[in-house]
Amino acid sequence: MNKSELVEKIASDADLSKASADRALSAVIAHIMKAVTKGDDVQLIGFGAFKSGKRAARLGRNPATGAEIKIPAAKTVKFTAGKAFKDAVNKRK
The missing domain is CATH 1.10.1220 (Arc Repressor Mutant)
Incomplete structure (x- = not known):
């Protein structure tokens, strides 16, 4: 959808x-x-919660060349589904 x-x-x-x-x-x-x-966190009871998170800097590899690259730290968004949402997806009552 x-x-x-x-x-x-x-x-x-x-x-x-x-x-x-x-x-x-x-x-x-x-x-x-x-x-x-x-x-801030946004909690929608029965649906889920949106939160910000952090991803640490790390070393990665370029798959084409195999060379190491530095991947910088970044902020990310996390969504955690609420109980009612999880139950609906799993068809529980």
Whole structure:
């Protein structure tokens, strides 16, 4: 499912226009990104949690030449699914 398909589902389920559903979804995504960028956690009970994480610098290899390369440290985003989400995926009640 892509964003436009999700917008259609939201619009039909919430009895909204597609434009309103798109604005709402875009606002949710933007606020989650802003919060995680600032270092805050975003927890949606039953769905999951978004957190920022750190990846340490390390040595890697260029697969074409075999030469070692330095991979710099980076920030990353972690998503942990909530219990209800996991249960739904595993079809548990």
